[in-house]
Amino acid sequence: MQNESKKFYLNRFITAVLSVLMLGVAYLLYTQFISDTEFLTDTAVVLSWIFAISSLLTGIACLIKIFDPRPVVEMRAEGMVIRNFLTAVFVPWHEVERINQQRYTNIVVNPAGFAFVRTTILRVYRYGKRSIAINLLLINKRGDEFSNTLTQHLVPFSKVSGEDLK
Known part of the structure; x- marks a missing residue:
């Protein structure tokens, strides 16, 4: 590690x-x-x-x-820090129950027309706490580096399989 x-x-x-x-x-x-x-x-x-x-x-x-210089997701040896617009949440690796990737489709309607908005969300489920969602569309994942790093940190805890992150 x-x-x-x-x-x-x-x-x-x-x-x-x-x-x-x-x-x-x-x-x-x-x-x-x-x-x-x-x-x-x-x-x-x-x-x-x-x-x-x-x-x-x-x-x-x-x-x-x-123009915000802070990273959205920071993976450390002890856990990961997930930042949204105003707050940051630290999730230790031992608290992670499971992680899966979900695809959402929304219909956006406004006076000019409508559009389908599709995004991929990575949801981190924790024991006894609320899950945390990360919008993967808005993160620079640098190819497979994001999923590989996440798998590398979670393999010792055996909570996620490689199929969940693909």
């Missing part, structure tokens, strides 16, 4: 694209719907404001996350 830690950072390209898209949606909603509300109902105006503000906040959050 290694004494050094492996750090996996955010996939900055995908996050930058997401940030630009969300800021663009907020801009388009404001300029096309909210600035001229003559032909819109009150409900449409309220929904447009809600979509515009949520798009703006998501775009700003992604923009901030692009």
